[in-house]
Structures are given as C-alpha cells and as structure tokens.
Amino acid sequence: MAATTTPDHISRQLGSTPKATLLDMLAKMLLGRRFEEKCAEMYALQNIGGFCHLYIGQEAVAVGALSTLRPDDAIFTSYRDHVHAIVKGCDPGRVMAELFGRRDGVSKGKGGSMHLFDRQVGLYGGHAIVGGHIPLATGVAFASKYQQTDRVTLCFFGEAAVNIGAFHESLNMAALWKLPCIYIVENNRYGMGTSIERASAIYDVAARASAYDMASETVDGMDVLAVRDCVGRAVERVRSEHAPTLIEARCYRFMGHSMSDPVHGHYRTKEEVEEQKLQDPIKAYFGRLLAAGLIDQNGLLELDREARETVERAIRFAEASPEPSADDLYADVYAEPYGPFRKSEA
Amino acid sequence: MPLITYRDALNQALREELRRDPNVFLMGEEVGVYQGAYKVSKDLLQEFGERRIIDTPITEEGFTGVGIGAAMVGLRPVIEMMTWNFSLLAMDQIINGAAKLLYMSGGQFSIPIVVRGPGGAAHQLAAQHSQSIESWYAHVPGLKVVAPSTPYDAKGLLKSAIRDNDPVIFFEGETLYGSKGEVPAEEYTIPIGVADIKRQGTDVTLVAWSKMVMVAMKAAEQLAAEGISCEIVDPRSLRPFDNAPILASIAKTNRCVIVEEGWPYAGLGAQIAYQIQQSAFDDLDAPVTRVTGADVPMPYARNLEHLAMPSPASVVAAVREVLYRS
Numbered sequence: 001m002a003a004t005t006t007p008d009h010i011s012r013q014l015g016s017t018p019k020a021t022l023l024d025m026l027a028k029m030l031l032g033r034r035f036e037e038k039c040a041e042m043y044a045l046q047n048i049g050g051f052c053h054l055y056i057g058q059e060a061v062a063v064g065a066l067s068t069l070r071p072d073d074a075i076f077t078s079y080r081d082h083v084h085a086i087v088k089g090c091d092p093g094r095v096m097a098e099l100f101g102r103r104d105g106v107s108k109g110k111g112g113s114m115h116l117f118d119r120q121v122g123l124y125g126g127h128a129i130v131g132g133h134i135p136l137a138t139g140v141a142f143a144s145k146y147q148q149t150d151r152v153t154l155c156f157f158g159e160a161a162v163n164i165g166a167f168h169e170s171l172n173m174a175a176l177w178k179l180p181c182i183y184i185v186e187n188n189r190y191g192m193g194t195s196i197e198r199a200s201a202i203y204d205v206a207a208r209a210s211a212y213d214m215a216s217e218t219v220d221g222m223d224v225l226a227v228r229d230c231v232g233r234a235v236e237r238v239r240s241e242h243a244p245t246l247i248e249a250r251c252y253r254f255m256g257h258s259m260s261d262p263v264h265g266h267y268r269t270k271e272e273v274e275e276q277k278l279q280d281p282i283k284a285y286f287g288r289l290l291a292a293g294l295i296d297q298n299g300l301l302e303l304d305r306e307a308r309e310t311v312e313r314a315i316r317f318a319e320a321s322p323e324p325s326a327d328d329l330y331a332d333v334y335a336e337p338y339g340p341f342r343k344s345e346a
Numbered sequence: 347m348p349l350i351t352y353r354d355a356l357n358q359a360l361r362e363e364l365r366r367d368p369n370v371f372l373m374g375e376e377v378g379v380y381q382g383a384y385k386v387s388k389d390l391l392q393e394f395g396e397r398r399i400i401d402t403p404i405t406e407e408g409f410t411g412v413g414i415g416a417a418m419v420g421l422r423p424v425i426e427m428m429t430w431n432f433s434l435l436a437m438d439q440i441i442n443g444a445a446k447l448l449y450m451s452g453g454q455f456s457i458p459i460v461v462r463g464p465g466g467a468a469h470q471l472a473a474q475h476s477q478s479i480e481s482w483y484a485h486v487p488g489l490k491v492v493a494p495s496t497p498y499d500a501k502g503l504l505k506s507a508i509r510d511n512d513p514v515i516f517f518e519g520e521t522l523y524g525s526k527g528e529v530p531a532e533e534y535t536i537p538i539g540v541a542d543i544k545r546q547g548t549d550v551t552l553v554a555w556s557k558m559v560m561v562a563m564k565a566a567e568q569l570a571a572e573g574i575s576c577e578i579v580d581p582r583s584l585r586p587f588d589n590a591p592i593l594a595s596i597a598k599t600n601r602c603v604i605v606e607e608g609w610p611y612a613g614l615g616a617q618i619a620y621q622i623q624q625s626a627f628d629d630l631d632a633p634v635t636r637v638t639g640a641d642v643p644m645p646y647a648r649n650l651e652h653l654a655m656p657s658p659a660s661v662v663a664a665v666r667e668v669l670y671r672s
Contacts, residue, residue: 074419105452106452107451107452108453109452110449110450110451110452111450111451115451117450117451117452117454117455118454119451119454124415124418124455125451129438132411132438132439132442132443134411135407135408135410135411135412135414135439136411136412136418137415138408138411138412138415139411139412139414139415140415140416140418140419142412142415143418143419143420143421146371146397147419165405165407166407166408166411166438169403169405169407169408169409170408170411170412172403172405172408173402173403173405173408173409173412176403331453332448332449332452332453333448333487333488334448334490334512335448335456335458335511336510336511336512341487343453344452344453
C-alpha cells in the first residue's frame with residue numbers, strides 16, 4: 001500500500017489551496033524558524049535550561065501536516081515539540097514562558113521544553129521517552145471511536161521510535177480496531193547520533209506498516225505542500241473510514257540533536273549538513289510561491305518581520321512572567337488532593 | 347448479608363460501575379470471551395458487549411497506554427493485568443505516563459484510570475509469577491495504591507477507585523479470589539486512604555494488608571490461646587496511607603509487628619516502621635519488627651516456597667519477640 005507523493009500532487013495542491021492558507025503556511029514556517037533561533041540564543045544565555053531540542057530544518061513537516069487539521073483534532077509529539085505546539089495554536093509567549101520555567105508557561109513551568117501541553121488547542125503533549133507516547137495517541141484515537149466522534153489524532157515521532165515495542169503494539173491495535181490515528185514519522189535520519197542505517201534493519205520506515213496491513217506513504221518532508229497533500233488525504237481517509245495510516249516524512253535537522261550537541265558532531269560531516277541546507281524547506285517553498293506569483297521579496301520580508309516581532313513579544317512575555325511559587329511544587333500531583341498535595345486553583 | 351467470594355465482589359463492583367457510567371470500560375487480556383483468566387469479569391461481555399469489554403492482544407505496554415490515552419479525554423478505563431507480574435512491561439506507561447501527566451501538564455490532564463489484577467505469590471508459580479510489587483508502585487507520586495483483603499473491602503474500594511480522578515493501582519490477592527465474606531447487595535463505597543481495624547486487641551499491633559491480613563488473623567488466633575491479644579490494622583490503601591489508626595493502636599499496645607508479603611529491602615514495611623518511630627517513639631516498648639517475604643526470587647519447590655513466605659508461625663515468633671517472650 002505504500003505510495004509516494006509525486007510533484008503532480010504538489011502542483012495540484014498549490015492550485016487548489018486558498019492563497020491565504022498558502023501564505024499562512026509560509027508565515028508559520030518562518031515563525032517556527034525564528035522561534036527556534038531565539039531558543040538557541042536563550043539557551044546560551046541560560047534562560048532556558050535542561051535539554052532543548054531544536055526543529056530547524058523540519059518545519060515543513062509540522063506546518064504541512066497540521067494545516068490539514070481541525071482545531072478539535074488531537075496531536076501528540078515527542079521532545080522536539082516547540083514548533084508543533086506553536087503551529088497547533090499555542091501562544092508563542094506561553095511556550096517561551098514554559099521554556100523559561102515560568103508560571104505562565106503552557107505547563108505552568110512544570111514541563112519545560114520536552115513537555116509542552118495545551119488542552120485548549122488539542123496539544124496532548126510533548127513526551128520524552130522515545131516512542132512512549134505512541135500508545136497514548138492510540139488511546140485518544142480509541143476514545144474517538146468509543147465516543148463516536150470524528151476527531152483525528154496525529155502522532156509525531158522520530159524514526160528511532162519505530163524500533164521500540166510500543167510502536168508495533170500500537171500499530172497492531174490501531175489496525176486491528178480501525179482507530180482514527182495517523183502516525184507521522186519524522187525521519188531526520190539520526191536518532192541522536194546514530195544514523196538509521198546503524199539502528200534499523202530496514203531503511204524504508206513506511207514499509208513497516210505492511211506488517212499490520214496498514215496504509216502507508218512516504219513523503220518528502222522538506223516540501224510543505226507534499227506533506228500537506230499526503231497528510232490531508234490520510235486525514236480524509238481516517239475520518240471517513242477510521243483506517244489508520246503510517247506516514248514517513250523524510251527530512252533533515254540542521255542543528256544538533258539538542259543544544260548540547262554540535263551541529264554535525266562525530267556522526268555526520270559538515271559537508272553533509274551544508275549540502276542538506278541547500279534543501280531548506282522555507283527557501284524552497286518561498287521559491288515556489290514566488291514563481292506562482294503569490295508573493296514577492298517584500299512580502300517575504302514583511303512576514304519575516306512579523307515572525308521576529310512575535311518572537312520578541314514572546315521573550316518579553318516570558319521574562320515578565322513570575323517563577324512558580326514554592327507552593328506550586330506540591331500542586332497538581334493529584335486531581336483530588338491529599339496530604340501535602342493540592343490542586344492548583346487555576 | 348449475602349456471603350460471596352472476593353472474585354464475585356469485584357465482579358459486582360465492575361458491573362455496577364459499568365451500568366452507572368457509560369465512560370467506564372474494561373480492557374485487558376481474556377477479559378471478554380474467556381470471561382477473565384480469574385473469572386473476575388464473568389458474564390460482563392454478555393451484558394455490556396464488545397464496545398465496553400475489550401479483549402486485547404498480549405501487549406501490556408500497548409493496551410495500558412491506550413487506556414491512559416483514553417483517560418486523557420475523559421473516559422474511565424479499567425485495565426486488567428492478567429497478573430501484576432506482567433505490569434512490569436507497562437511500567438513506563440504507568441509511571442512516566444499515568445502518574446506524571448497531570449503534574450507535567452500543569453494540571454491539564456488528570457488520568458482517571460484503574461489498573462487492577464492479581465498480585466502476590468500463588469501456589470508454586472515460581473519467580474516470574476509470584477511476587478508482591480505494591481511497594482514499587484506505592485513509591486511513585488501521582489499514583490494511588492490499594493490492596494483490599496476482604497470481599498467487602500474489595501467491592502467498596504474498587505467502586506471508589508473507578509470513580510477516582512487519579513490513576514489507581516489496585517492489587518487483588520491472587521489466592522484471595524475464592525475467599526468468602528459478607529457483602530451487601532446494595533450500593534456502598536469505601537473511601538481510598540482509610541484504614542480498617544480487622545481485629546481488636548490490647549497487647550500488640552499487627553499491620554498487614556491483602557493476603558497478609560489472613561496470615562495475621564491465624565497468628566492472632568494462635569496467640570489468643572496463649573493469652574496474647576493482637577490488634578490487626580489493615581491500611582487497605584498503601585498510598586495515600588492512613589497512619590492515624592496505627593498510631594492510635596500502638597498508643598494502646600506499645601508494640602508493633604508489620605507483616606508484608608513483599609521483599610524486605612526498601613519495602614513498604616520499612617516506610618511504615620519509619621513513620622511509626624517518627625510519630626510514636628515514646629509509645630514503643632520494643633523496636634518495631636517486620637515479617638516479610640524472604641529476600642530471594644520466589645522458588646518453585648513447595649517447601650522452599652513456604653519458607654520464602656510470611657507464615658502464621660513467623661508472625662507468632664515476631665510477636666513473642668516484641669513482647670520479649672521468645
């Protein structure tokens with residue numbers, strides 16, 4: 001069942017998608033890029049602690065995929081979650097406040113970079129055990145079927161997660177029970193510092209779906225329109241037929257695994273990274289919109305200026321937000337408190 | 347009051363809660379067509395159908411995670427572990443997921459799930475099917491842990507667990523399923539976190555839960571024949587833990603023996619003993635003593651298995667020790 005998105009699909013997508021949506025996607029990619037660049041800066045200044053995994057280079061996957069969803073659809077993602085959160089609708093200021101460990105953060109400063117949650121916008125979390133969230137996403141899809149809603153769940157994870165048991169257990173149940181879940185593998189070729197060739201017996205991640213008789217597609221994850229087209233078709237299918245899908249988006253991260261990892265490290269060459277940067281998804285997409293006459297250089301600069309301003313506002317919001325109080329330490333351990341544990345009043 | 351088995355008391359609790367709340371469902375291996383490996387879910391498939399009584403593949407991590415995900419959007423799953431031994435495969439989901447999602451989401455996602463099944467040693471099931479691991483779960487903030495010893499407690503506590511908005515780890519005693527006790531046919535619940543005095547006494551306090559309550563009872567009967575009066579306190583919930591009745595009992599008896607099926611090292615008994623010495627030091631006339639399972643994986647051989655488990659005789663010996671009569 002594996003299919004590959006061809007350039008034909010893409011030109012059709014460019015023709016059939018409203019101009020406002022096309023430009024909005026560019027704006028969101030730019031916002032994601034500027035946000036992550038600022039995160040790197042803030043990490044260096046120690047305003048952001050812990051692990052901080054940046055998404056630069058992979059923006060086309062989140063933006064293309066999430067452009068196909070309704071607000072009430074659910075998404076799960078891994079620890080590389082800032083851009084998914086913002087694109088799903090989280091306020092960038094509250095995301096930055098979370099990274100700063102502040103009270104107004106989306107998770108009130110309790111989650112940090114790897115655990116962004118925002119129920120209001122359908123963000124069911126950044127999860128930091130590789131593949132551990134795949135059963136949870138399957139469970140939300142299970143609930144959609146149980147509750148007879150047509151809510152779709154999208155579950156993002158990296159290619160390294162397909163080797164863990166939870167992935168296989170989940171896909172088996174999703175296919176067996178026809179659950180409305182779309183599994184999106186962001187195959188950026190490296191699980192931390194181990195290339196897929198060194199970790200997986202087969203390179204073709206999408207092919208793993210055949211073990212569960214599940215629909216699958218491989219898509220160019222550096223091409224936002226290809227991702228939108230591919231995920232869009234999967235969303236339609238899953239809403240109407242409750243048939244889950246595995247999508248492999250082949251992409252590349254331009255930064256290290258986390259802020260503690262240099263851009264290329266010991267596991268990939270500088271040349272490889274530089275060559276991949278020539279495929280920058282934002283530049284490529286802008287080029288296509290420019291050729292189609294939908295935007296010009298000034299338009300791009302304007303969108304970029306807006307993105308930078310949004311990020312500056314986010315920083316100011318995060319800086320102004322107070323640290324959690326000592327009382328917050330024991331809040332929200334239990335829904336119904338006992339002992340020292342209490343529920344937060346917010 | 348009808349006299350029914352522990353197994354049937356649990357079945358009643360499930361049936362009543364499934365009838366009461368359409369968000370409750372039961373999921374696990376063999377819970378439906380097979381009627382439950384230990385028949386706790388007998389006839390539930392017939393009444394509630396495949397939508398709500400869900401047989402799963404053998405995949406503890408997967409289906410436990412599915413339950414937790416479903417709980418994130420307001421369903422109230424009851425997940426059956428065929429035995430708690432298999433829950434080790436699901437511990438990532440339970441500890442990294444269920445226990446922490448409310449906290450690390452800043453209060454946005456409570457997880458109203460019950461994970462239940464038989465725990466403790468059974469008859470010659472050997473190391474991988476005979477262990478008491480409630481202390482592992484009781485260690486984790488975000489979880490509630492319950493271990494009823496009687497049919498009455500089993501029904502009332504399971505109903506409370508299903509209605510609770512936090513994840514509840516519900517240990518059933520594998521060898522208690524056939525034990526009988528009085529259980530009202532009508533609706534009742536027992537609050538989580540409230541201990542129960544299972545026997546009144548004046549000379550020594552025995553703290554025991556789940557199957558160990560029966561062991562303590564037998565020891566108490568033997569000791570009564572010698573004129574020693576044991577009070578038995580069953581905490582019923584291991585987290586939250588109801589310390590006050592234990593302290594009140596020790597104020598009366600001045601002596602305490604903790605009976606725990608699990609291993610001694612870093613076990614729950616150690617925590618309970620700590621709590622006692624901290625709050626009741628001046629009431630104690632002897633050091634608090636523990637009777638625990640042997641510090642070994644459970645052996646198969648019948649005689650070794652008996653040696654590895656707390657017995658009425660070992661409890662009797664410990665009571666004599668704290669009374670300085672050994």
